Amino acid sequence: MWILVHLGALKMVETLFEDIFRVDALDPDGKKFDRVSRISARSEQFDMLMHLDINTEIYPMYAGEKFMMVLASTLNLDGTPDSGYFTPGNRKSLADKFDYVMQGKLYRISEESKEKQVKAYVSTSLCKCNRSTS
Secondary structure, eight states: OEEEEESSOOOOSOOSEEEEEEEEEESTTOOOSSSEEEEEEEESSSOOEEEEEEETTTSOOOTTOEEEEEEESOOOTTOOOOOSSOOOSSSOOGGGGOSEEEEEEEEEEEEETTTTEEEEEEEEEEEEEOOOOO
């Protein structure tokens, strides 16, 4: 599974999930790592709360900032499965349209009965990041 973060609007291939999030807080439980911040963000469309670890040394994020987060099963623009590895080159991919890209695995989904919320747990690693200049 690929997690893609972008600061603007975008039209693209079929995705598993996408929404606009607003950063509510950085490191709400205190700073734990030098180069990484845990952001707490809420989505506009689904009112979803998300905690996401971002390498803020190379991709700074700030409270109040909005970004688009997308889950996709492939980076191939035609929707065909990819190898799970990001290989930069001359071939265009979904990653070219985003500022920050991570790859990961959905490893648990649970439903909290008292809160009536579904929680998804994803383990990720950084694959590609760049700041857009436009």
